[in-house]
Amino acid sequence: MQMLRDYFSQFGELSEENMQILLSSCKRGSLAKGEELVQANDWVDSIYFVEEGFLHYYTDTENGDRCTLKVVSPNYFWTMLDEFFNQKQTIDTCVALTEVSFCEIKRQDYNALKESNKTIASFIHSVTEQILSLKVIEANNKSKMTVEERYIDLLENNPQMIQEVPVGIIASHIGTSRETLHRIRKKLAAA
Amino acid sequence: MQMLRDYFSQFGELSEENMQILLSSCKRGSLAKGEELVQANDWVDSIYFVEEGFLHYYTDTENGDRCTLKVVSPNYFWTMLDEFFNQKQTIDTCVALTEVSFCEIKRQDYNALKESNKTIASFIHSVTEQILSLKVIEANNKSKMTVEERYIDLLENNPQMIQEVPVGIIASHIGTSRETLHRIRKKLAAA
DNA sequence: TGGTAATTGTGTCAATTGACACAAAATTAA
DNA sequence: TTAATTTTGTGTCAATTGACACAATTACCA
Known part of the structure; x- marks a missing residue:
């Protein structure tokens, strides 16, 4: 407890x-x-x-x-x-x-x-x-932030979720499709 | 009161x-x-x-x-x-x-x-x-409903807002641009 | 441990959307 | 009442996105 x-x-x-x-x-x-x-x-x-x-x-x-x-x-x-x-x-x-x-x-x-x-x-x-x-x-954060910003926020503040939850579900959690999240990940990896 | x-x-x-x-x-x-x-x-x-x-x-x-x-x-x-x-x-x-x-x-x-x-x-x-x-x-409704569904919801449940609030602000309230809301209105008017 | 199921990466393509631009209409203020 | 400002309608175009498809990989279960 x-x-x-x-x-x-x-x-x-x-x-x-x-x-x-x-x-x-x-x-x-x-x-x-x-x-x-x-x-x-x-x-x-x-x-x-x-x-x-x-x-x-x-x-x-x-x-x-x-x-x-x-x-x-x-x-x-x-x-x-x-x-x-x-x-x-x-x-x-x-x-x-x-x-x-x-x-x-x-x-x-x-x-x-x-x-x-x-x-x-x-x-x-x-x-x-x-x-x-x-x-x-x-x-309010959902209104203010883009999908990419929300993903970066997760990376910084909740890396455990990214590690343990399937990307498809993370994608829907931040309000996008699995494919678009994949594009974001690829883009961030390249940078 | x-x-x-x-x-x-x-x-x-x-x-x-x-x-x-x-x-x-x-x-x-x-x-x-x-x-x-x-x-x-x-x-x-x-x-x-x-x-x-x-x-x-x-x-x-x-x-x-x-x-x-x-x-x-x-x-x-x-x-x-x-x-x-x-x-x-x-x-x-x-x-x-x-x-x-x-x-x-x-x-x-x-x-x-x-x-x-x-x-x-x-x-x-x-x-x-x-x-x-x-x-x-x-x-939850914001996650479940499309922009068009949210606009229809306003039409049915809050017509006063549609009457008194500029469309640009209604558009941002339901999560889209003024132009896209205009497309939705045109489509609904045609139907 | 081997086979099945689920998840992931990735390409193509069509549809949707936002950005921009500007004229028309409406509203507000002087 | 007129002039200035705001809001609206609408077209074009580029960028983003989602849908679909499928091979590769990983995870799970018997």
């Missing part, structure tokens, strides 16, 4: 007692490569925190093509938020691209935490605000 | 007393067309709720081109979230595309609300969660 403890710590001080309460609501789990964390028709009853490995969150459209919504990297909270908060069945899928170890917080425990004491409730609210802020930054 | 009251109501029941506390933290304001709500170098100390009119949230890149981050429509909470939550100066701009009327919640009042009582604190947390969920839905 050390990773999750460190993750929480970046959002402010918390007494060891409260940190324990927080961490005791999290259960560790793991997935083999190819195993599904959430699949179509599932109800989404947990929030996940990826410790190691990569997840592929995607949707299959009516036209039959697969649309990558996100490649989830380590040290990241992820769930299908609308389905989790509003208790819906999903039509999307989330599958392990590599071996994955994660922490899981069930809805019931998440809700209990918000009721446990004021400090924890307020702390979780801060974490929610920071995740919201991060989502907007990610969305 | 009726719009804001209705907006809040969709997230759950609230006693009239608590609703009053909530609404009394909001001050109404307005902008003339072309007036800036937030500009480069500003500190961002408020959250805004647009009642009427449209805002243009954009950034100017080093290369000298303007990048639209969002066109904000009525009935929508908006601020520069990272700057607001983390007390930073911004490099971006938010300007009124039309006459705009809005409600404003200052950081100080927002923080006071979170301390006022448990019901309100918990209610605001729910609103934050729903806004987070909405942001992710918006981001």
Whole structure:
């Protein structure tokens, strides 16, 4: 749980007692490569925190093509938020691209935490605000940066993803085709 | 304040007393067309709720081109979230595309609300969660839909924006150039 | 370990797109 | 109300991109 403890710590001080309460609501789990964390028709009853490995969150459209919504990297909270908060069945899928170890917080425990004491409730609210802020930054970066810039950003800030995730999936993650990403790689290699 | 009251109501029941506390933290304001709500170098100390009119949230890149981050429509909470939550100066701009009327919640009042009582604190947390969920839905839709589909979506769900916002800005909002949007419009008109 | 499946590199080609240019129309300001 | 400014419509053209195809390589499973 050390990773999750460190993750929480970046959002402010918390007494060891409260940190324990927080961490005791999290259960560790793991997935083999190819195993599904959430699949179509599932109800989404947990929030996940990826410790190691990569997840592929995607949707299959009516036209039959697969649309990558996100490649989830380590040290990241992820769930299908609308389905989790509003208790819906999903039509999307989330599958392990590599071996994955994660922490899981069930809805019931998440809700209990918000009721446990004021400090924890307020702390979780801060974490929610920071995740919201991060989502907007990610969305804005997608608007601001070109595909090539996003690939260079990955090279610099997430080389592990490039090493462990198939290029086709990285391509869709940054919003282009496998072939175009290949052109970018060739161009960068030449420079 | 009726719009804001209705907006809040969709997230759950609230006693009239608590609703009053909530609404009394909001001050109404307005902008003339072309007036800036937030500009480069500003500190961002408020959250805004647009009642009427449209805002243009954009950034100017080093290369000298303007990048639209969002066109904000009525009935929508908006601020520069990272700057607001983390007390930073911004490099971006938010300007009124039309006459705009809005409600404003200052950081100080927002923080006071979170301390006022448990019901309100918990209610605001729910609103934050729903806004987070909405942001992710918006981001996912941007991945799933083509430019043409997003334009049709606007036609169906936000005709007012099409009527009141220049096509060049709508084009950048849905992620394309003015010329390509014009081609789409011509094609749709022919069909 | 050998065979199968998946992934990658790469070329060609058609379609889409963005950049540029400029006249027409509409909006704004003096 | 007129002049100046902004926005819009539209054509051409070059560059980028995606689709397809397939051989080479790598990864996986029995």
